[in-house]
Amino acid sequence: MALQLSFSVSDKCTTILLKGSLNEYSSALDGVEVNPNFDLNIDLKDLQAINSLGIRNFHSFIQRVRCQRLKLFYCPRVFVNQINMVEGFLPDKAEIESFFVPYFSEQSGEDAQVLFTKFLEYKKVKDKIVLSIPEMQDSQGNRMDLDVFRDQYFRFLDKYY
Secondary structure: OEEEEEEEEEEEEEEEEEEEEOOOOOHOOOOOOOOOEEEEEEEEEEEEOOOOOHHHHHHHHHOOOOOOOOOOOOOOOOHHHHHOOOOOOOOOOEEEEEEEEEEEEOOOOOOOEEEEEOOOOOOEOEEEEOOOOOOEEOOOOOOEOOOOOHHHHHHHHHHHH
């Protein structure tokens, strides 16, 4: 699916919703400008995929955007992986407000994407990130486990809290 953008503006804040795939055809970000006196929220809940050229397109876009505060919401696993792998993928002022964490049940084979939200599942206490990992159950009541390497997956929080 090609990348689609939706925009809304209210209370000195621009929100951009990204839907589809960030790839070599993601020209929808070209020429997007926001009011530099406003905050910018980027909603990624409908982002489905990202490839290397999509990474480059997004990085180019996000580095040239001028705004007061930059907040990202509903970051999917594919996006979190890029934040962790690509140094400087996001500007230093970016803040991750929520992101999805994959869980898996060995017993049933079910998987789930669980939303972690700032101040609920993660917060900063004395300059250290503190995680509250929720316990999840599959449809049969079996315990589900994190389906990521904890130290690697949550690493981005140190920089983009």
